Amino acid sequence: MISVRLPRRLTPALMLAAAFSLPLAAEAHRAWILPAATSLSSDDAWVTFDAAISNDIFHPDYHAMSAAGITATAPDGSEAPLENIHTGKHRSNFDLNLTQRGTYRISSAGKFVIASWEENGERKRWRGDASQWRAAVPADAADLRITESARRLETYVTAGAPTETVFKPGNNGLELVPVTHPNDLFAGEEATFQLLIDGKPAAALTVEVIAGGMRYRNQQDEMTTTTDQQGRFSVTWPAAGMYWLNAELEDDQASIPNATRRASFTGTFEVLPQ
Amino acid sequence: MRSLIAPALLVALVLPASAAELTISVEIPRLNVAEYHRPYVAFWLEQQGGSTTTLAVWYDTKLKDREGEKWLKDMRQWWRRSGRSLEMPVDGVSGATRPVGAHSFTLRTGQAPLAELAPGDYTLQVEAAREVGGREVVSIPFSWPLDGAFSNSAAGSQELGTVRLDITP
Numbered sequence: 001m002i003s004v005r006l007p008r009r010l011t012p013a014l015m016l017a018a019a020f021s022l023p024l025a026a027e028a029h030r031a032w033i034l035p036a037a038t039s040l041s042s043d044d045a046w047v048t049f050d051a052a053i054s055n056d057i058f059h060p061d062y063h064a065m066s067a068a069g070i071t072a073t074a075p076d077g078s079e080a081p082l083e084n085i086h087t088g089k090h091r092s093n094f095d096l097n098l099t100q101r102g103t104y105r106i107s108s109a110g111k112f113v114i115a116s117w118e119e120n121g122e123r124k125r126w127r128g129d130a131s132q133w134r135a136a137v138p139a140d141a142a143d144l145r146i147t148e149s150a151r152r153l154e155t156y157v158t159a160g161a162p163t164e165t166v167f168k169p170g171n172n173g174l175e176l177v178p179v180t181h182p183n184d185l186f187a188g189e190e191a192t193f194q195l196l197i198d199g200k201p202a203a204a205l206t207v208e209v210i211a212g213g214m215r216y217r218n219q220q221d222e223m224t225t226t227t228d229q230q231g232r233f234s235v236t237w238p239a240a241g242m243y244w245l246n247a248e249l250e251d252d253q254a255s256i257p258n259a260t261r262r263a264s265f266t267g268t269f270e271v272l273p274q
Numbered sequence: 275m276r277s278l279i280a281p282a283l284l285v286a287l288v289l290p291a292s293a294a295e296l297t298i299s300v301e302i303p304r305l306n307v308a309e310y311h312r313p314y315v316a317f318w319l320e321q322q323g324g325s326t327t328t329l330a331v332w333y334d335t336k337l338k339d340r341e342g343e344k345w346l347k348d349m350r351q352w353w354r355r356s357g358r359s360l361e362m363p364v365d366g367v368s369g370a371t372r373p374v375g376a377h378s379f380t381l382r383t384g385q386a387p388l389a390e391l392a393p394g395d396y397t398l399q400v401e402a403a404r405e406v407g408g409r410e411v412v413s414i415p416f417s418w419p420l421d422g423a424f425s426n427s428a429a430g431s432q433e434l435g436t437v438r439l440d441i442t443p
Contacts (some may be wrong), residue, residue, distance in 0.1 A: 041346035041353065041362075044339070161358045184354070272350055 031065055031266060032244055033106055033155045034058050034212075038183050038270040040159045045098040047157050049106065052091035057244045058212040058268075060091035067092040069110065073166050075102025102163035103183060107154040111173060113256070114149065117141035133256070146259035150174065155268040158183040171199030174249060174265035179232065185271040187240040194232045197249055197263055201231030205247050209235050212242040240273040293385065294420075295442045298329070299378035300400060301435030311405040312371035313433055314345060316352035319388070322395040328356045328364070329387055330379065332371050335363060348403040351411055355399075378438075391418045402433040412437045419443065 034050045051067060052060040064087050072080040082094040098104060113133040115126045119141070126136045130148060137144065150173025156166070162181040169175045176182075180191035195202040209223040227233045227247075237243070245267045254261035298317060317329040331352075334342030343362050347353045362368060367387050381388045395417050403409040410433040414426050420443045427438040 039347055039353065039358070040344075041357070042340065042343040045344065158358075186354075274351075 030054060030057055030244070030246075031108075031153055032057060032268055033065075033070065033108065033153060034242065034268055035106070035155050035157050035270070038155075038157045039272065040098055040157065043099070043101070043159070045159045046095055047098065048093060048095050049155075050091045050093050051108075054090075056214040057210055058242055059215050062090065064088055064090055064092045065108070067094050070094070070106065070108045072096050073105045073107070075100045075104065075163050075165055077165060080104060096157070098157065098159035101160035103156055103158045103166055103181070105154060105156055105166035107152065109150070109152040109154075109173065111148070111150040113259075114147045115141075116145050118143040130256075146254070146256050147262055148254040148256055148259050149262040151264050153266045156182045169196050169199055171196070173198065174202060174247060174263040175199075176265055176267060182267070182269050185237060185269055187237050187271055187273050190234050190236045192232055192234045194230060195227055195247055195265060196231055198253075201227075201229065202247070202249060203227055203229050203231055205231070205233075205249055207233050207235075207245065207247045210244045210246075211239070212244065237271040240271050243269045243271060245269060293382040294391070295380055295382055296388065297378055297380045297438075297440040297442075298398065298400075299376060299436075299438040299440075301376050301437075302372055302374050302402075303430075303433070303435040304374045305407070307407065309406050311407070312373060313402040313404040313407070314349055314371065315400065315402045315434075316349045316357065318352055318356050318399050320355065320397045320399060321392070322397070324392070324394060326356045327387060327389065328352070328360060328367055329381060330369060331357070331362070331364070331367055332369050335368055335370050345403070345405065348409065349401045350403075350409065351399065352401045393418055398437075398439050400434060400437045402430070404433055408432050410434050414439045416441065 031053045036048045040047065050060060051065040051070060052063065053065055054060055054062040067082060067085045067087060070082060072082055074080040080096060082096060085094040086092065096104065096106065111130050112128060113130045115133055115137045117124050117137060126133065128136060152173050152175065162183045164178060167177055169177060175196045177194040177196060179193060185191050195205060205227040207225050207227065210220060214220065223235065225233045225235065248264045250260060250262050252260060300315065302313060315332040319327045319329060333346060346357055346362065349357065384390045395415065398414045399411060401411045410430045412428045412430045412434050414428050414437060416424055416426065416439065420441060424441040427436050429436045
């Protein structure tokens with residue numbers, strides 16, 4: 001029943017540790033950061049957020065996401081402090097004071113390496129920061145398999161008019177670049193976004209979009225679309241509400257030779273009524 | 275003397291012979307609700323394919339720490355079209371909320387907040403949002419320039435009564 005996707009060969013204990021001890025629940029299938037509002041007036045607006053890992057999107061009923069790895073970036077590029085952080089059984093929550101006008105990005109992102117190899121007849125595993133794998137894995141490791149994984153979980157909120165400074169790509173993992181601004185979404189309208197992988201267009205990638213409120217309907221009702229050669233995709237919002245958007249990539253273009261590259265982008269988007 | 279005469283001449287040349295007058299009337303309906311708050315109301319002019327001009331915004335301007343601005347976003351269409359780009363309060367545009375009843379105000383072209391109107395199709399938009407209540411937008415389209423006097427009205431069904439636009443070119 002648990003919709004958490006994990007590498008098949010990890011033990012249950014390791015699975016739990018992997019999923020929940022990391023700032024970003026790296027292997028969780030449905031992690032989310034949910035803002036209470038995304039479009040704010042006043043020069044001293046506050047937004048409260050929930051962060052959790054759950055089966056039903058935006059219904060905290062499974063596991064809190066640690067707030068330790070969540071950062072907020074202000075319109076001028078500086079880091080904005082999260083305030084009143086609390087972690088409960090099923091969710092973490094925190095507040096953000098929007099003291100600048102423009103768009104803030106709230107994100108949890110991480111890059112790590114998973115290595116496994118044969119040693120004395122048994123399978124050894126290591127998982128950690130990408131900069132440390134060479135020291136952790138024996139130089140002569142047999143049957144070495146390496147996965148380089150970048151995960152990103154984001155949402156955006158705006159005080160006043162939307163701005164785009166926080167969308168400047170870091171060329172690291174899967175990143176979303178607006179064509180339509182994510183805080184300018186309205187029911188019945190089409191929005192277009194671009195996905196980049198390590199700074200280059202992420203072409204032919206499947207993007208899944210699911211509306212919140214799943215507890216009150218019988219089907220997932222997910223919408224799927226595919227990015228074009230420029231990494232662009234479009235979504236026409238069927239109704240106002242909160243939406244969860246996810247794209248995952250796996251290929252052989254890792255920076256480590258012969259490694260698998262994995263990357264994911266997950267975002268929460270609010271669509272307002274006309 | 276020269277420095278005084280030159281600007282005076284300039285003003286005389288720039289001002290049109292007579293500015294058009296736009297009179298906007300709106301009825302704030304009496305609502306039979308347990309908790310009533312006066313609505314926030316925004317008035318703006320949209321030129322098709324062109325600019326948007328906020329004409330008036332009625333909101334709680336008297337709250338301490340400009341707390342009333344927190345709810346401006348609830349006039350969602352106005353917020354999207356114009357409000358979010360403004361620095362509130364705006365002189366001659368920001369005003370206090372109005373009680374139940376009929377209200378009207380008159381604007382002249384070429385005088386703030388209304389600029390000279392370029393020829394084109396326009397829509398007067400009036401949006402009301404009420405605390406613990408609903409939200410409604412009423413629209414009145416017109417074309418500019420006009421041959422003679424223009425008058426049209428449209429009625430809301432929830433948060434706004436009759437909205438009327440009279441233009442004397």
